[in-house]
Amino acid sequence: xxxxxxxxxxxxxxxxxEIIGSEETYGYAITRRLxxxxxxxxxxxxVYTILLRLEKNGLVQVTKRPSGQGPPRKFYxxxxxxxxxxxxxxxxxxxxxxxxxxxxxxxx
Amino acid sequence: MGIQDLIEGKKQWRAHMARVxxxxxxxxxxxxxxxxxxxxxxxxxxxxxxxxxxxxDFFEEGAAAGxxxxxxxxxxxxxxxxxxxxDSPTHADIYQRSINQNADT
Amino acid sequence: xxxxxxxxxxxxxxxxxxxxARAEALPADHQAAWEEIKGxxxxxxxFTGRNLTPILDAAxxxxxxxxxxxxxVHEVLGDDIKGFCTALAGxxxxxxxxxxxxxxxxxxxxxxxxxxxx
Numbered sequence: 432x433x434x435x436x437x438x439x440x441x442x443x444x445x446x447x448x449e450i451i452g453s454e455e456t457y458g459y460a461i462t463r464r465l466x467x468x469x470x471x472x473x474x475x476x477x478v479y480t481i482l483l484r485l486e487k488n489g490l491v492q493v494t495k496r497p498s499g500q501g502p503p504r505k506f507y508x509x510x511x512x513x514x515x516x517x518x519x520x521x522x523x524x525x526x527x528x529x530x531x532x533x534x535x536x537x538x539x
Numbered sequence: 540m541g542i543q544d545l546i547e548g549k550k551q552w553r554a555h556m557a558r559v560x561x562x563x564x565x566x567x568x569x570x571x572x573x574x575x576x577x578x579x580x581x582x583x584x585x586x587x588x589x590x591x592x593x594x595x596d597f598f599e600e601g602a603a604a605g606x607x608x609x610x611x612x613x614x615x616x617x618x619x620x621x622x623x624x625x626d627s628p629t630h631a632d633i634y635q636r637s638i639n640q641n642a643d644t
Numbered sequence: 645x646x647x648x649x650x651x652x653x654x655x656x657x658x659x660x661x662x663x664x665a666r667a668e669a670l671p672a673d674h675q676a677a678w679e680e681i682k683g684x685x686x687x688x689x690x691f692t693g694r695n696l697t698p699i700l701d702a703a704x705x706x707x708x709x710x711x712x713x714x715x716x717v718h719e720v721l722g723d724d725i726k727g728f729c730t731a732l733a734g735x736x737x738x739x740x741x742x743x744x745x746x747x748x749x750x751x752x753x754x755x756x757x758x759x760x761x762x
Contacts, residue, residue, distance in 0.1 A: 474611070475601065475606075475612070477622070479597050480623050483589065484626055487589065500603055501599065501600060502599045564760055568753065568756045568760065572753050575709065575749075576749045579702070579731075579732070580742065581699065581732065616750055617745075617749045620749070631699070631731070631732060634695050634734055
């Protein structure tokens, strides 16, 4: 689907939290995961800015690990604040999507 | 970030810029232009926070994986920069807040 | 003057002296721009100048960076230094300036990358 960027903006952080929440991972792998999911326009730079914010806000634990080629890679895992944030994200998402579904069905 | 820290930080700064110089030319160009923009916008944690070193870490990884810089961050460098700054107040923000506070009292 | 005022006063003086030392190392054009920036920004200064210090620091850093790159003052600050200072301090027109800086950034990158490829 084309041009999801604007709509995706507010939810991408939650998506990244979810991906990190299932296993410790790094920027490029997160980007690929999102691309495979169908968010083809998401680029590494965007994911990087999200990871930086998660780090600054103390939601992730960052570990540098050597990579096969080039400099060490930063791996991200959720800490307890991050898990709480993820739960909040899903709660908000449930609320939002249930309201919008209702609107679409013409209910009140 | 105090001035004294800046002077003491000169050595780190030189080491940082040496890493920048070692990047491939396209990364080098983008980094320098970004830095100029970030200096002007002036987030308070620019010099002691993770923004600048983080960019170099990220660029080194991208370059090592054989990607071009625009492939990595897209052509809209300004939006990339603003996303980096999202949670950082700028010197201008703080200055404005301080005069508004004075005006309130 | 109480203890704290003395301490913060010295602190500010030291900061400003170090600015002047850094400014002296700049080329003449950049030094002139620095004088102009200080002039404009001093109209914003509060009692201690403390909240202005980091803004001056950023402006000076920008000039130093430009000088080390062999760039002229015009190229980094544009032709309206007063407007630039307004934006630095977050004045009313600062949004316009931020937008202009954004365009400048993307344009410079596009141009320089094209030169690189050509």
